Amino acid sequence: MAKPEPEAAAVSSDAGQLAKCVPLPGKTERVSWITHPLGTPDARVPGPTDYKWQGIAWLADGEAMRLRGIGTWQLQSPEIPLPKELAALLDRRGSWVRSPDLEEDSVDGSPHFLLNLDANALYFWAVNPHCRH
Structure with a gap:
């Protein structure tokens, strides 16, 4: 029996909710953004579920260059594996640095x-961020 494809995560654009959980370093x-459980959440198993x-x-104009000037950046793989829900939203490809x-x-x-300077974008991820309410 084939394993079913995981359902697509709902994409949110709520900057206020995101700011409570993942502080971004630029304007x-x-x-x-999306959240999704790690592993297989099962209501029959007690305990917490981890979320990514x-x-x-x-970024606002000039923010990518400002961030690039902070610290030491290292080139990552040119194509990072973005979740399909987010990859469809990124209109420019380019090199990613960390x-x-x-x-x-x-x-x-x-x-x-x-x-990503070419896309003027910042990709972010966190597992179980500490959210402020």
């Missing part, structure tokens, strides 16, 4: 960022 024009937040922030200076790896729930 944005718009955001699109992923999104794209289209700076550990923007990330707090020792903090659980801390977001990670990739910057």
Whole structure:
């Protein structure tokens, strides 16, 4: 029996809700993000489910260059595996760079960022971010 395809995650553009959970390092024009459970959530199994937040922030004019000037950036794979829900929204492709200076790896729930100067976009992800209410 074939394994069913996972359902597509609903894409949100609610910048206010996102800001409560994933603080972005730059000014944005718009955001699109999704959350999805990791593993197989099963209501019959007690305990919490881990969630991954992923999104794209289209940066305001000049923000990509400002961020590029902060810290040391390293080239990532030219094509990162964006979730299909987000990949369809990115109209320009280009190289992605990553700076550990923007990330707090020792903090659980801390977001990670990739910057794309060609698309003037920031890709972000976090697992179980600490949301403010």
